[in-house]
Amino acid sequence: MTDHLLELSPDAKTLEAGRRLFYSRRWRLLGGDGNWLWGEFDYNGRRAIESAVQVVEGKFHCSCRARARPCAHGLALVFLLKNNADRFTVGQPPDWVRSVQHRALRPVREVKNESMADDRLAARIALMSEGIDELELRLLDIARRGIADTQAQGADTWLAMATRLTDAKLPALAGRVRRLADQPEEAAEETIARTLGDLYLFVRAWHIRDEFTPDRRDELYQAAGITTRRDELLQRTGKSDHWLVLGTVQGEEDRLRYRRVWVRGERSKRYALLLDYVFGRAPFEQSWPLSASFNGAIHYYPGSYPQRGIFPEPRPGGRPYDGLKGYAGxxxxxxxxxxxxxxxxxxxxxxxxxxxxxxxxxxxxxxxxxxxxxxxxxxxxxxxxxxxxxxxxxxxxxxxxxxxxxxxxxxxxxxxxxxxxxxxxxx
Structure with missing residues (x-):
């Protein structure tokens, strides 16, 4: 549930600031009632900053003066819930939180909410399009100068390119470019050529995305970093099966730890990728032991070739897994x-x-x-x-x-x- 709240961050800078505040010892009166989280942040002995988050609907309130919303304080509360929930005390909210809750209950037309969501998405896509236009110019420049000449300028070239993509809210593309800075010398040119080719294919596809089917466009957006919210995924029909855990990959990029877990359905013979992220040394929410099996429904992300999904309610399989057969060649x-x-x-x-x-x-x-x-x-x-x-x-x-x-x-x-x-x- 916390992942979709973090996705509401207005930019990478605010998300990073929220992550830093998560480690701060200035938080006090941290509490929650199952629907709202709240906390007061001590600001150099002055009046505390009051911050609250409505978890399910993703509403943020904060008394700070930051222009970006949600602000770093609200995102820090989400990080606390995700990684250190024991710090919250369950109880009745203080008066200032009740006031915030009362204002949140005021009736708002659903059409207006949908319009605001559409406006936010349109603004993000506009920012992403600017980043993709700049990426195209950089790719054409590299093609003119050559990979060897680009490599001779050092890793900072790729890191600067990745930073600009992050600023344009293109985290997935930024990650691919950032990894080019760490390629071993003997494989660097080959890997760089493939990655740049994939990026240019993405650029050309982005320019004609309006011609795509909805599923194909959803896959393009996922590749760019726009993911479907968890509550929307849960509204989609899940694929029920007996799932076997076949393999796990863990890694870390810029203090963000990721885990890829592959499972396969016994009856459907379909694979599903369960992808999780945590910051620092926080544990992952769910354990997926190798060769363990689970019953339940996986909800796939939209697309013409669904692969990634979420497994909200896994239950122990309780019986042997049957029907696993591999490629002969x-x-x-x-x-x-x-x-x-x-x-x-x-x-x-x-x-x-x-x-x-x-x-x-x-x-x-x-x-x-x-x-x-x-x-x-x-x-x-x-x-x-x-x-x-x-x-x-x-x-x-x-x-x-x-x-x-x-x-x-x-x-x-x-x-x-x-x-x-x-x-x-x-x-």
């Missing part, structure tokens, strides 16, 4: 991947379950080879290749992996003990 896998990419060209990761593949090292290349002799490279982020090589002993294996269109990143493998983490498998 890379040919069928690549065929399905190309079809998926034709439907949704913004796929960053594609889940694959592979039978009869062997890890081999050929010169400096780390590869997975199928029974027909086809080979695909292993992703450089995978750090367990030599352990995988030892576990295999030259024999074929069954592996679950992410595919980015070029390389495979093993996440789990099937052994006599069942599914085990691909980076921690016992030799």
């Amino acid at each position: 890379f040919s069928d896998m690549l065929g399905n991947y190309r079809r998926a990419l034709g439907v949704n060209p913004w796929l960053q990761q594609y889940p694959v379950y592979l039978d009869d593949v062997r890890p081999i090292k050929k010169g400096q290349q780390l590869l997975l080879v199928d029974s027909a002799g086809g080979a695909l490279r292993v992703h450089p982020d995978y750090g367990g290749f030599y352990r995988l090589l030892a576990v295999s002993g030259g024999r074929p294996m069954t592996i679950f992996a992410e595919f980015d269109g070029y390389r495979l990143r093993p996440l789990s493998l099937l052994t006599e003990l069942g599914l085990v983490d691909a980076e921690q498998a016992e030799i």
Whole structure:
């Protein structure tokens, strides 16, 4: 529930300020009643700043003078709820909060609310369009000067480019550009060329987005960083099934920790990506143990090729999972991947379950080879290749992996003990 509140931040600067205030010790009288959160922020001994948040509807109130709304104080309360809820005391609100609640209950025409939401979305898209126009100019400039010349200017070139995209509320694109600054030298030019090509495809698609179907346009917006709110997702029909946890990836970017969890439906044979974010060392809300199974409905984000979803009410599976079968070789896998990419060209990761593949090292290349002799490279982020090589002993294996269109990143493998983490498998 807290994620959609953080998405209401007017800009990255305010969100960062809210994150800093989350760590402050100046908060006092933190409380909540299940519907509202409130707190007073001690401002250098002066009259405390009074801030309150209506959690479900996303209404913010604050007595500070900041022009941006929601302000950093309100966002800090959301961070506190998300990461340190024990600091709140459940009870009756103080008088100033009751006054805020009373004003919030005044009747407002629903049409006006929808108009305001449309205005906010239109303003954000206008800002994003400005950022995308600037991105296009930068991409054309890089094409004229060449990748090598751009690389010679150092990592600051990519970081400055990423910062401008963040300011334009394009966090997903900013993340892809920021990662170019950390590429190993031997793979940098190849990775940069692919990323710049993907970005230019996105730019051209953005310019003709009005010609897209609603599902295709939703996927484009998700790739840009506009996500559907959780309450809207819950109104969509969920896909009920018996889901198996096949693999997990965790990482961190700019103090924001992320977790990708892949699950597969027993009856539907559909995969779902459960993506979570937390700040600092805060724990993730839900635990998804590898090889555990859960019953319940996953609500997919809108799109012509739905992949990401939310799993609001998982229940323990309580029985063995059946029907897991992998690709016999890379040919069928690549065929399905190309079809998926034709439907949704913004796929960053594609889940694959592979039978009869062997890890081999050929010169400096780390590869997975199928029974027909086809080979695909292993992703450089995978750090367990030599352990995988030892576990295999030259024999074929069954592996679950992410595919980015070029390389495979093993996440789990099937052994006599069942599914085990691909980076921690016992030799």
